[in-house]
Amino acid sequence: MKICLFFLAAGALSAQHSYTPSDVQDGGRLFRSNCVECHGVDGNLVPGIDLAHGKFKRASTDDELINIIRSGIPGTPMPPGNYTEFQAGTIVAYLRSLANVGSGSGIAGDPVRGKTLFEGKGGCLSCHRVGSNGSRVGPDLSSIGTQRSPAMVEKSILEPDAEILPQNRFYRVVTKDGQTVTGRLLNRDTFTVQLLDSKERIRSFVLADLRDDGFVDKSPMPSYANKLTSQEVADVVAYLGTLKGIANK
Amino acid sequence: MRTRIIFLLALAGTLSAQVSFDRILHADKEPQNWLTYSGSTFSQRYSKLDQITPANVKNLELQWVYQARSLEKFEATALVVDGVLYTVQAPNDVVAIDALTGRVLWIYNYTPARDARPCCGRVNRGLAILGDTLYMGTIDAHLIAVDAKTGVPQWNITVADAAAGYAITHAPLIVKDKVIVGTAGGEYGIRGFIAAYDAKTGKEDWRFYTVPGPGEPGHETWSGDSWKTGGGSIWMTGSYDPQLNLTYWGTGNPGPDWNGDARPGDNLYTDSVVALDPDTGKLKWHYQFSPHDEFDFDAVQVPVLADIQWKGAPRKVIMWANRNGLFYVIDRTTGQFLLGKPFVDVNWMNGFDEKGRPMRVPGKVPTPEGTLIKPGNQGGTNWYSPSFSPKTGYFYIPAWVNYDSIYVKQPVEYSEGRIFAGAMPQSPVPMVRGSEINLKKNTEGSGAIRAVDPNTGELRWEFKMADVTDSGILTTASNLLFAGGREGYFFGLDARTGEMLWKASIGGQISSGPMTFSVNGRQYVAVAAGNALYTFALRQ
Numbered sequence: 001m002k003i004c005l006f007f008l009a010a011g012a013l014s015a016q017h018s019y020t021p022s023d024v025q026d027g028g029r030l031f032r033s034n035c036v037e038c039h040g041v042d043g044n045l046v047p048g049i050d051l052a053h054g055k056f057k058r059a060s061t062d063d064e065l066i067n068i069i070r071s072g073i074p075g076t077p078m079p080p081g082n083y084t085e086f087q088a089g090t091i092v093a094y095l096r097s098l099a100n101v102g103s104g105s106g107i108a109g110d111p112v113r114g115k116t117l118f119e120g121k122g123g124c125l126s127c128h129r130v131g132s133n134g135s136r137v138g139p140d141l142s143s144i145g146t147q148r149s150p151a152m153v154e155k156s157i158l159e160p161d162a163e164i165l166p167q168n169r170f171y172r173v174v175t176k177d178g179q180t181v182t183g184r185l186l187n188r189d190t191f192t193v194q195l196l197d198s199k200e201r202i203r204s205f206v207l208a209d210l211r212d213d214g215f216v217d218k219s220p221m222p223s224y225a226n227k228l229t230s231q232e233v234a235d236v237v238a239y240l241g242t243l244k245g246i247a248n249k
Numbered sequence: 250m251r252t253r254i255i256f257l258l259a260l261a262g263t264l265s266a267q268v269s270f271d272r273i274l275h276a277d278k279e280p281q282n283w284l285t286y287s288g289s290t291f292s293q294r295y296s297k298l299d300q301i302t303p304a305n306v307k308n309l310e311l312q313w314v315y316q317a318r319s320l321e322k323f324e325a326t327a328l329v330v331d332g333v334l335y336t337v338q339a340p341n342d343v344v345a346i347d348a349l350t351g352r353v354l355w356i357y358n359y360t361p362a363r364d365a366r367p368c369c370g371r372v373n374r375g376l377a378i379l380g381d382t383l384y385m386g387t388i389d390a391h392l393i394a395v396d397a398k399t400g401v402p403q404w405n406i407t408v409a410d411a412a413a414g415y416a417i418t419h420a421p422l423i424v425k426d427k428v429i430v431g432t433a434g435g436e437y438g439i440r441g442f443i444a445a446y447d448a449k450t451g452k453e454d455w456r457f458y459t460v461p462g463p464g465e466p467g468h469e470t471w472s473g474d475s476w477k478t479g480g481g482s483i484w485m486t487g488s489y490d491p492q493l494n495l496t497y498w499g500t501g502n503p504g505p506d507w508n509g510d511a512r513p514g515d516n517l518y519t520d521s522v523v524a525l526d527p528d529t530g531k532l533k534w535h536y537q538f539s540p541h542d543e544f545d546f547d548a549v550q551v552p553v554l555a556d557i558q559w560k561g562a563p564r565k566v567i568m569w570a571n572r573n574g575l576f577y578v579i580d581r582t583t584g585q586f587l588l589g590k591p592f593v594d595v596n597w598m599n600g601f602d603e604k605g606r607p608m609r610v611p612g613k614v615p616t617p618e619g620t621l622i623k624p625g626n627q628g629g630t631n632w633y634s635p636s637f638s639p640k641t642g643y644f645y646i647p648a649w650v651n652y653d654s655i656y657v658k659q660p661v662e663y664s665e666g667r668i669f670a671g672a673m674p675q676s677p678v679p680m681v682r683g684s685e686i687n688l689k690k691n692t693e694g695s696g697a698i699r700a701v702d703p704n705t706g707e708l709r710w711e712f713k714m715a716d717v718t719d720s721g722i723l724t725t726a727s728n729l730l731f732a733g734g735r736e737g738y739f740f741g742l743d744a745r746t747g748e749m750l751w752k753a754s755i756g757g758q759i760s761s762g763p764m765t766f767s768v769n770g771r772q773y774v775a776v777a778a779g780n781a782l783y784t785f786a787l788r789q
Binding site: 033053079082189190202215 | 668
């Protein structure tokens with residue numbers, strides 16, 4: 001009986017271990033340095049596992065996760081990692097933090113009002129797509145609520161040039177007859193480039209046939225800092241947070 | 250009639266002749282074959298075959314494909330002996346293929362122990378052959394001899410303990426009657442070594458530790474017990490000079506990779522080239538490219554030997570494009586440093602002293618906050634075979650340009666069989682496997698074939714790629730250069746100018762070195778991409 005109590009207590013202590021923001025940041029650094037090769041930046045590259053949203057195959061508690069991070073899973077590509085228990089704990093703390101990030105502004109938003117703004121005054125569907133509505137030229141936001149924290153979404157609305165993810169980059173080509181085509185970059189290699197142009201057409205170009213080509217440095221998205229009020233931005237952020245994609249059946 | 254019978258017997262004898270060491274030494278006399286990993290013991294990856302030329306290379310077409318039953322990277326360079334091609338299906342299946350048709354003749358399936366844990370892929374880079382026997386190192390650190398006619402194993406020895414992180418991924422080197430291999434595992438705190446085994450029995454003849462033990466010269470460059478986990482992997486096949494009777498090997502990083510606090514000193518003989526007597530394993534000389542390395546700058550390259558005109562006089566040299574971003578020319582008789590020059594952007598050093606030791610840039614070390622280092626962790630180049638063409642006189646490098654990593658120092662403790670490296674550096678470029686989709690800007694890391702003049706280290710020409718490359722390079726006597734990259738293109742360039750003359754999209758990332766051979770007078774070029782081996786020849 002004593003032994004059982006001891007183990008329960010130890011588990012509770014570990015689960016209650018508090019990590020400072022700096023620890024969590026360190027955990028994020030460890031995760032990005034050692035884990036993303038297989039798990040991806042968002043932690044969802046391995047089928048059936050979504051580290052950022054608590055979806056694991058063989059663990060549920062922090063202690064179980066720490067054990068897997070340190071010992072690996074024999075017979076799978078998951079190797080043992082040479083971390084102290086504390087270091088492994090910071091990785092878990094980082095993963096837990098991904099699902100619990102609040103809005104940067106601190107203003108409570110109304111998702112119903114946000115949807116109206118998104119589809120109306122904001123004109124967001126002219127570039128973005130949600131479900132079967134809107135344009136495919138900009139990033140599809142159907143699952144944005146599972147992919148980005150509210151603070152990240154808010155920053156993208158107010159400062160769209162601050163961080164443009166590689167998958168959202170735009171590219172411009174000028175054909176030899178002078179036609180300019182700009183679109184979201186789908187792929188490029190030494191000899192060719194593929195875009196989704198402003199009319200949602202998939203275009204492929206041979207570089208040798210072009211007069212000029214290159215990345216568009218700035219985001220095509222305007223800043224909404226002067227177009228929407230702080231409350232309206234919070235409403236849109238709240239609405240986007242409700243977008244969880246298509247449920248698995 | 251009698252004459253005809255004798256002739257037929259003689260022909261049959263030729264077709265199935267054993268691969269003597271003399272044949273390997275004179276591989277240039279039979280360019281229809283590819284008898285050792287880099288084509289010759291000088292490792293130039295240069296062929297005298299010249300049927301395919303800059304003028305007709307556009308007429309190359311696919312002849313056959315061998316699809317491996319493996320989802321691991323196909324990194325092996327094939328051997329070809331008298332119409333039979335031998336390769337390795339990752340991790341460790343030996344496959345014999347009719348080089349004319351692509352039909353499989355036999356497969357030797359080997360299942361490595363579950364303990365096997367090579368750090369960077371369950372891969373194999375090729376075989377060696379001597380007599381009628383093929384030799385393969387395995388990811389669980391065994392060395393296996395296999396009958397080249399039947400695929401039946403002849404012997405199987407344990408080179409090192411896989412559970413402690415030891416592995417073998419490179420092709421063995423044959424020198425005389427010995428099979429020479431080294432061990433990988435520098436990311437697990439191994440103590441690396443090169444060893445020679447009797448080709449007939451597998452009995453160990455000698456062993457050279459790349460990290461010297463107590464009482465041995467070089468041990469003073471380690472502190473305390475750090476030498477016991479000092480790394481010094483052997484990732485790539487060595488070379489051999491019969492006149493000097495020296496075999497040359499590149500050694501890997503000291504352990505732990507990215508935190509050198511526990512191992513103050515130069516950490517000999519890591520990140521070095523060592524010249525050994527192949528009869529005894531005794532060290533003749535060494536040159537260390539990256540003393541006290543904390544950037545994982547393995548000397549993970551094939552030593553390329555050549556007799557060139559150096560400052561107007563003939564000289565026996567080794568040419569070496571190192572992971573640390575520098576191109577070197579070294580006298581291979583004495584180990585004297587002759588030239589060192591960056592072939593990509595380098596910010597961790599800014600020159601050499603008179604002995605060829607790199608002068609470090611202050612502050613360019615891993616820190617808890619992170620330090621940006623050029624080139625990045627995978628290096629200006631890596632294990633991908635370079636080539637030297639005696640015809641053009643150029644040395645060709647598969648290079649990663651505009652590539653850097655942020656090195657973060659973190660504490661690391663040794664535990665047997667576990668990763669002993671520190672924090673993996675951060676970079677926009679994936680380390681060992683690329684993506685089917687490339688959205689990177691060239692400023693975030695891209696690839697190139699760079700042709701360098703060995704006498705000056707100056708760039709002569711460059712062929713740029715949008716993505717980085719893990720492909721080796723082949724050059725031929727007709728001034729052709731074959732290579733590829735992560736995008737799945739296999740291409741032929743004019744070795745004199747870098748002009749692209751032909752390309753084929755073969756779909757998968759090319760992580761192998763191209764080679765060439767001929768059967769019945771027809772020249773083929775072969776390269777592995779994705780999970781398959783592709784062969785091309787001129788349209789008939």
